[in-house]
Amino acid sequence: DVKVTQSSRYLVKRTGEKVFLECVQDMDHENMFWYRQDPGLGLRLIYFSYDVKMKEKGDIPEGYSVSREKKERFSLILESASTNQTSMYLCASRAWAASNQPQHFGDGTRLSIL
Amino acid sequence: QQQVKQSPQSLIVQKGGISIINCAYENTAFDYFPWYQQFPGKGPALLIAIRPDVSEKKEGRFTISFNKSAKQFSLHIMDSQPGDSATYFCAASPQSARQLTFGSGTQLTVLP
Numbered sequence: 672d673v674k675v676t677q678s679s680r681y682l683v684k685r686t687g688e689k690v691f692l693e694c695v696q697d698m699d700h701e702n703m704f705w706y707r708q709d710p711g712l713g714l715r716l717i718y719f720s721y722d723v724k725m726k727e728k729g730d731i732p733e734g735y736s737v738s739r740e741k742k743e744r745f746s747l748i749l750e751s752a753s754t755n756q757t758s759m760y761l762c763a764s765r766a767w768a769a770s771n772q773p774q775h776f777g778d779g780t781r782l783s784i785l
Numbered sequence: 786q787q788q789v790k791q792s793p794q795s796l797i798v799q800k801g802g803i804s805i806i807n808c809a810y811e812n813t814a815f816d817y818f819p820w821y822q823q824f825p826g827k828g829p830a831l832l833i834a835i836r837p838d839v840s841e842k843k844e845g846r847f848t849i850s851f852n853k854s855a856k857q858f859s860l861h862i863m864d865s866q867p868g869d870s871a872t873y874f875c876a877a878s879p880q881s882a883r884q885l886t887f888g889s890g891t892q893l894t895v896l897p
Contacts, residue, residue, distance in 0.1 A: 714874060769880070776829050778827050
């Protein structure tokens, strides 16, 4: 089974801090994704990466950046955290770049910005 | 605009009943329609998916119905069980696209 591991289940940070969310997958998948999940808004794509060092903006990239230096690891960075970034963050991986391949999700990081 | 509109936002069903969740889309290029299931405290997982060359796909108690002309698709859960209580997301994508567009989610509660 594919395992996608997010480094923290819960995280509390302060406004203005630089925040790092880490995600690791163990199946040598090419594609990785970062979403945020908010009630009534579903899953919104922040960034995705289709290969090492490659990235594309999703629907809501403002205030975020990403890093993918190794195939198994995809990091989401909040450059200067703000209260409106309080949310559930989900990482996912997919074998290759075809939409009909299933995305495998981690269990999420609930981030609170105070 | 690549939107997928999902309804209802929440649904309460008695054990043994039928749960129905509906989604509508606008982009005629969409040709892959998956449903994801998310249990509390867990990430979403692929439940079932359909392509528009068929009007229905069934896997156990879960059925996707697809209406290409109306640009709508729905998830039917027959004989709903308390263990089906979860949040369900529909999604859609053109086959060539790298990413999915998700609906807003439906929180299903099946009462014992």
